[in-house]
Amino acid sequence: MPGGVRMVRLVLLAMLVASASPAFGAIKLVLDQENVPWWQDLPFFHRDNRTLTPDNYKRLLGAYGPDHGFYQIAQALFEDKAFSAYMQRQNGIRNNNVTIILVDDDKKSEKQKVWPHADALGRIFIGKSYFDGGGNDPAGARALVAHEFGHTQDRTFPSLWKPYGPDGSHFGDEIIKPHAAFMEGWSQYNAFMWDPSEVSSAKWMATNLRREVKPAKKGDPAYVDVKDPDYQDYLDNESVVGLVLFRIKLAHPDGEDRVRSVFKQTKNLLGFNTLLPGLLAHYVKSYPQDAALVAAALDVTTGFKAPESELRKILGAHAGDYLPAVRDRLKAAFDDPKLARIPWARPDKVLDGWLHPTPPVPQAAGSIAGGARGESDAGPQPTFNGLSQADGP
Numbered sequence: 001m002p003g004g005v006r007m008v009r010l011v012l013l014a015m016l017v018a019s020a021s022p023a024f025g026a027i028k029l030v031l032d033q034e035n036v037p038w039w040q041d042l043p044f045f046h047r048d049n050r051t052l053t054p055d056n057y058k059r060l061l062g063a064y065g066p067d068h069g070f071y072q073i074a075q076a077l078f079e080d081k082a083f084s085a086y087m088q089r090q091n092g093i094r095n096n097n098v099t100i101i102l103v104d105d106d107k108k109s110e111k112q113k114v115w116p117h118a119d120a121l122g123r124i125f126i127g128k129s130y131f132d133g134g135g136n137d138p139a140g141a142r143a144l145v146a147h148e149f150g151h152t153q154d155r156t157f158p159s160l161w162k163p164y165g166p167d168g169s170h171f172g173d174e175i176i177k178p179h180a181a182f183m184e185g186w187s188q189y190n191a192f193m194w195d196p197s198e199v200s201s202a203k204w205m206a207t208n209l210r211r212e213v214k215p216a217k218k219g220d221p222a223y224v225d226v227k228d229p230d231y232q233d234y235l236d237n238e239s240v241v242g243l244v245l246f247r248i249k250l251a252h253p254d255g256e257d258r259v260r261s262v263f264k265q266t267k268n269l270l271g272f273n274t275l276l277p278g279l280l281a282h283y284v285k286s287y288p289q290d291a292a293l294v295a296a297a298l299d300v301t302t303g304f305k306a307p308e309s310e311l312r313k314i315l316g317a318h319a320g321d322y323l324p325a326v327r328d329r330l331k332a333a334f335d336d337p338k339l340a341r342i343p344w345a346r347p348d349k350v351l352d353g354w355l356h357p358t359p360p361v362p363q364a365a366g367s368i369a370g371g372a373r374g375e376s377d378a379g380p381q382p383t384f385n386g387l388s389q390a391d392g393p
């Protein structure tokens with residue numbers, strides 16, 4: 001969620017105090033501290049008396065009821081062991097203190113309502129108004145927290161001038177600035193991991209991109225469809241970034257750990273400028289056996305638009321595992337007119353067909369038929385987990 005400008009202001013300060021943080025960060029849930037001065041959340045001044053105790057946690061549940069996102073968030077953090085375990089795993093990236101602040105913004109004006117966002121001090125703000133009125137499904141509250149939690153682990157530095165475009169907002173189908181797209185994509189990946197049902201709409205949006213434009217005159221459309229996105233357009237979209245990482249995670253039993261470990265390594269203090277291609281290059285260096293998988297996940301999600309030179313930068317010494325034979329074969333499958341009719345489904349169909357080639361049909365007793373998918377040009381054929389859990393819309 002937009003929080004870029006505020007984040008920029010605070011990120012240097014956060015770096016200064018980072019060394020004072022304990023080795024293992026805590027995740028806290030607190031209520032309504034929008035009016036507390038920011039410095040009281042620095043480690044030196046940390047006030048713990050706003051932390052929810054079991055008693056006022058019960059009061060919170062009583063006050064909101066299961067149809068409200070606040071209830072869902074509180075319950076997830078206090079009672080949902082799987083969710084807590086997931087949060088702790090992700091928190092291992094930075095080991096910082098994360099405070100989730102539920103803000104009762106009823107009395108605030110429309111302009112001051114608290115849109116969900118995170119800042120560089122590891123604080124996540126979620127306003128009550130976000131869930132009021134039924135516009136946002138309380139069942140999505142965990143995925144929302146997972147998304148914002150992703151921001152608290154990230155050190156990417158957004159561009160200083162309008163990182164999200166003229167209106168300051170961002171949408172899953174919007175082409176925004178590269179750093180903002182990477183930050184939001186990383187956070188979307190976090191949401192997808194927790195709740196794969198979030199993925200279907202992302203698949204659709206990643207194949208129906210639009211760009212914000214300055215309206216020529218008041219009332220003109222502020223967005224135009226981008227019919228034929230280029231490689232950079234794809235990289236500048238949060239759904240695309242999230243899906244590339246998610247497809248790598250799904251395709252390999254260790255994918256999640258590997259993505260997390262590579263993210264952690266690249267997001268050191270100097271990693272503010274590492275975006276998706278840099279992250280993937282680092283992935284290939286760390287896990288060269290996954291080189292073809294990484295390139296394939298990128299290619300299917302970005303419509304095979306990456307110039308070969310860009311793929312070579314990512315693949316380095318392992319370019320031969322993917323170029324040219326595997327790429328050519330996957331692209332031919334991608335361009336198959338039968339698949340072209342359903343753009344949002346193409347990426348997984350092609351990736352799945354490659355990772356799980358249809359077993360050859362025996363033509364005669366004792367012989368194995370050739371010619372099915374998975375010929376010798378497939379390169380190393382690792383055994384991967386299924387991709388089918390990421391169904392389309």
Ligand SMILES: [Zn+2]
Nearest residue numbers: 001002184187
């Ligand atoms: Zn966000």
